[in-house]
Amino acid sequence: MQTKGPSLVNTKEMLLNAQKGGYAVPAFNIHNLETVQAVVETAVSRRSPVILAATPGTFAYAGRDYMQAIAEVSATRYAIPIALHLDHHETFEDIKASVDLGTKSVMIDASHHPFEENVRLVKQVVDYAHARGATVEAELGRLGGQEDDLVVDAKDAAYTDPQAAQEFVARTGIDSLAVAIGTAHGMYQAEPKLDFERLAQIKALVDVPLVLHGASGIPVQDVQKCIALGCAKVNISTELKLPFSAALREHFASHPEESDPRKYMTPAKEAMSRAVNDKIDMCLSFDRY
Numbered sequence: 001m002q003t004k005g006p007s008l009v010n011t012k013e014m015l016l017n018a019q020k021g022g023y024a025v026p027a028f029n030i031h032n033l034e035t036v037q038a039v040v041e042t043a044v045s046r047r048s049p050v051i052l053a054a055t056p057g058t059f060a061y062a063g064r065d066y067m068q069a070i071a072e073v074s075a076t077r078y079a080i081p082i083a084l085h086l087d088h089h090e091t092f093e094d095i096k097a098s099v100d101l102g103t104k105s106v107m108i109d110a111s112h113h114p115f116e117e118n119v120r121l122v123k124q125v126v127d128y129a130h131a132r133g134a135t136v137e138a139e140l141g142r143l144g145g146q147e148d149d150l151v152v153d154a155k156d157a158a159y160t161d162p163q164a165a166q167e168f169v170a171r172t173g174i175d176s177l178a179v180a181i182g183t184a185h186g187m188y189q190a191e192p193k194l195d196f197e198r199l200a201q202i203k204a205l206v207d208v209p210l211v212l213h214g215a216s217g218i219p220v221q222d223v224q225k226c227i228a229l230g231c232a233k234v235n236i237s238t239e240l241k242l243p244f245s246a247a248l249r250e251h252f253a254s255h256p257e258e259s260d261p262r263k264y265m266t267p268a269k270e271a272m273s274r275a276v277n278d279k280i281d282m283c284l285s286f287d288r289y
Contacts, residue, residue: 007075011135012175013081018233024223025048025049025050026234026279026285027087030053031054035240038269038270047080048286049288056094085103089108090109099132110122111178159195160181169206177202177211178213179231180213200229243274243275248264
């Protein structure tokens with residue numbers, strides 16, 4: 001494989017390719033240099049396209065310019081398609097700041113608003129992003145659980161209505177649609193019951209790629225059924241953070257005197273890489289490039 005690739009890409013072509021090829025592009029939540037390295041280097045070894053997803057909290061922690069620069073270096077170093085994606089952003093101003101820096105893939109999450117306001121806010125982002133070569137994901141329906149500082153109680157979660165999804169996509173011009181079919185952010189206390197029939201109905205009415213949020217803890221066979229029913233992007237966050245932090249704790253427990261980040265970050269990155277490898281298998285995205 002060549003060792004130099006293009007810059008960051010948007011997600012339009014990679015998701016359409018996934019939709020046609022019967023796989024999904026994994027979107028891994030990243031937070032810093034080490035997590036980007038763990039995700040990208042594993043994706044390169046598996047010849048998988050990959051999406052680096054970052055929440056508003058990640059940008060507040062690390063800085064938009066820092067994260068943009070780290071992602072850009074990873075994209076130009078390797079030949080696989082790599083996108084930096086704004087995950088669960090809620091304001092036009094935050095999205096504009098990253099698009100102006102060169103981000104090519106964004107999610108505007110206005111799902112907590114009434115339908116008409118959701119459409120208005122999403123259309124504003126679509127108009128700005130498309131004019132600058134960026135793709136837009138939006139959400140209709142609400143997932144329960146916690147993503148970053150956003151907490152949605154189970155009682156406030158709402159499933160995506162297929163007919164509303166058709167209208168939403170047509171009126172907003174989005175490139176991909178995140179659906180609520182019974183998944184949730186974070187790990188599950190009990191095995192989730194996914195509404196596959198609802199997903200099939202949405203797929204029949206919507207022609208853009210669908211996105212599965214809250215995939216951490218979902219059985220592999222259920223995720224792959226969602227992929228077969230039209231989900232071309234699968235989001236994974238918690239199942240990366242858990243092995244990373246566990247490996248850190250284990251290293252410090254056995255090496256209490258350790259103070260060199262290069263030493264204690266290495267086993268954490270290796271643990272995360274193993275999780276990334278497993279999720280690439282789950283998404284069937286390996287050997288695509």
